[in-house]
Amino acid sequence: MEFKAQDIRIFSPATVANVSCGFDVLGFCLDTIGDEMVVNTTPKKGIHITKIEGFDLPFETHKNVAGVSAKALVESLNLDFGFEIEIHKKIMPGSGIGSSAASAAGSVFAINELLGKPFNKTELTKFAMKGEAIASQAEHADNLAPAIFGGFTLVRSLKPLEILEIPAPDNLFATIIHPQIEIKTADARAMLPKHIPMENAIAQWANLGSLIHAMHTSDYELLKRSLHDAVVEPYRSQLIPHFHEVKNTALNAGALGSGISGSGPSIFVLSEGLETAKKVETAIRKVYKATTIAYETHVSKINIQGMKVL
Amino acid sequence: MEFKAQDIRIFSPATVANVSCGFDVLGFCLDTIGDEMVVNTTPKKGIHITKIEGFDLPFETHKNVAGVSAKALVESLNLDFGFEIEIHKKIMPGSGIGSSAASAAGSVFAINELLGKPFNKTELTKFAMKGEAIASQAEHADNLAPAIFGGFTLVRSLKPLEILEIPAPDNLFATIIHPQIEIKTADARAMLPKHIPMENAIAQWANLGSLIHAMHTSDYELLKRSLHDAVVEPYRSQLIPHFHEVKNTALNAGALGSGISGSGPSIFVLSEGLETAKKVETAIRKVYKATTIAYETHVSKINIQGMKVL
Numbered sequence: 001m002e003f004k005a006q007d008i009r010i011f012s013p014a015t016v017a018n019v020s021c022g023f024d025v026l027g028f029c030l031d032t033i034g035d036e037m038v039v040n041t042t043p044k045k046g047i048h049i050t051k052i053e054g055f056d057l058p059f060e061t062h063k064n065v066a067g068v069s070a071k072a073l074v075e076s077l078n079l080d081f082g083f084e085i086e087i088h089k090k091i092m093p094g095s096g097i098g099s100s101a102a103s104a105a106g107s108v109f110a111i112n113e114l115l116g117k118p119f120n121k122t123e124l125t126k127f128a129m130k131g132e133a134i135a136s137q138a139e140h141a142d143n144l145a146p147a148i149f150g151g152f153t154l155v156r157s158l159k160p161l162e163i164l165e166i167p168a169p170d171n172l173f174a175t176i177i178h179p180q181i182e183i184k185t186a187d188a189r190a191m192l193p194k195h196i197p198m199e200n201a202i203a204q205w206a207n208l209g210s211l212i213h214a215m216h217t218s219d220y221e222l223l224k225r226s227l228h229d230a231v232v233e234p235y236r237s238q239l240i241p242h243f244h245e246v247k248n249t250a251l252n253a254g255a256l257g258s259g260i261s262g263s264g265p266s267i268f269v270l271s272e273g274l275e276t277a278k279k280v281e282t283a284i285r286k287v288y289k290a291t292t293i294a295y296e297t298h299v300s301k302i303n304i305q306g307m308k309v310l
Numbered sequence: 311m312e313f314k315a316q317d318i319r320i321f322s323p324a325t326v327a328n329v330s331c332g333f334d335v336l337g338f339c340l341d342t343i344g345d346e347m348v349v350n351t352t353p354k355k356g357i358h359i360t361k362i363e364g365f366d367l368p369f370e371t372h373k374n375v376a377g378v379s380a381k382a383l384v385e386s387l388n389l390d391f392g393f394e395i396e397i398h399k400k401i402m403p404g405s406g407i408g409s410s411a412a413s414a415a416g417s418v419f420a421i422n423e424l425l426g427k428p429f430n431k432t433e434l435t436k437f438a439m440k441g442e443a444i445a446s447q448a449e450h451a452d453n454l455a456p457a458i459f460g461g462f463t464l465v466r467s468l469k470p471l472e473i474l475e476i477p478a479p480d481n482l483f484a485t486i487i488h489p490q491i492e493i494k495t496a497d498a499r500a501m502l503p504k505h506i507p508m509e510n511a512i513a514q515w516a517n518l519g520s521l522i523h524a525m526h527t528s529d530y531e532l533l534k535r536s537l538h539d540a541v542v543e544p545y546r547s548q549l550i551p552h553f554h555e556v557k558n559t560a561l562n563a564g565a566l567g568s569g570i571s572g573s574g575p576s577i578f579v580l581s582e583g584l585e586t587a588k589k590v591e592t593a594i595r596k597v598y599k600a601t602t603i604a605y606e607t608h609v610s611k612i613n614i615q616g617m618k619v620l
Contacts, residue, residue, distance in 0.1 A: 195508065
């Protein structure tokens, strides 16, 4: 392919992974928070990060999540030109709502658009996993899948990579609260047991099966009964101050369910209807307001589309 | 309620529990094999087993699975009369396709029909669990749920009892092979580990979530990819001679998937279309034909209705 001057501006959404009983497999996509990227073609081969706004991230392509994923895509083709990437980072790194995934997915989505979409969403996810790996020391698709596919996604298998798009009820909204403490993904991972009680595992898959059924039947009450994590939350919630208070406050405000977003510290809440999601937001802000912990909240419809061209 | 002479003849179907990745929660209902029962009202209070054909089972109400469940139902009401039950047992006890569940569910279904259906299906399952408990030393609903509700069922929770009806694709057929060896449920249970590796548990719930999605979308290929049991089959398959040969033979004959029915020794196979299910039957019969083990096979459409009045 030969050089042609082109540019694109995209929105790369924040995402929630490890959705309750769907630990390690189920995620969903947010709408009101995400990064923006501007990508343009350049006669100079390779990937060049030209601007980073919002947070302090490396400009070196091989150290930058967006750079690594873009490089993986570009190197799979035979191009006579390259790309320049501007990153307008809005998702705070380490917040637990897929900051690195938004970077990794955004660059490959934008470049794929500029090239006339040679790759499908699963292929884009594979390239993005290369970038995600340098942020989290493991190739995973927990946040990439919902960012790239939109809506709710279930990663059935990593090898081979298989991502299922799970329908979500129309009126489902998320409230996110990000208490601004630091949790190292490595720590969150190390504290999980290597073996779990059979009975907890059975409860977990009973709930995940029910949750998928609830999504297909738009059964909010069943969704509520299914949104439990018997396996991971009892451990990781220890790393998040006031987790149980936030969760109980959200449920008392009418939420369907709540859990740790990714490996934290953000906490997600799912509600039926925007009004309830906002009521939940008001209620859970009060929990951290009474502390010295800084926090940020977002209310969002489930983003069915995922990545967007702006 | 006062005595009125009435009788009913019903079909109580065989069922498959522990469907692959749905261990302990997912079951389905068969159509071509099941018990028959004739139940009539009698002025004499209580439950009276008057005839048992097919297999040698106790006539004493408190020792008979169908008697115990029927007694639980009748004792919850204030009746001036009782019921006589004839059991035409066709499902061999210990075969792994819900023989005791068919007994326990059949009597309560028949009596509920005679009484004008005072109880819903979940309530009937609860009564039937009392009978099932004397056969298996534990109250469970793995086989009762599909027998009473029909189709595929997911038992989300035992306390409180919550059973979900999962839609099945129209053209799904089961092949059952019953190698006539004895497996004690207690042995099958004792050999399972109390703790399982986290990664196997995650694979299991990824597959169950995918399986439920496949059922809703009639996606046979996804059904095929999801029908795996990473947790229990590696243990229990050791109790069933030639299990892996049967499974591989079935898959080679075009089946979607195969696994242990209940706690064995029966093996179930799921296929798209009657023709494939019959081809599978022919192929897997040859496995046991080459041995000294007696065996029996059944081919059945998924029985959406469950219990039937004849």
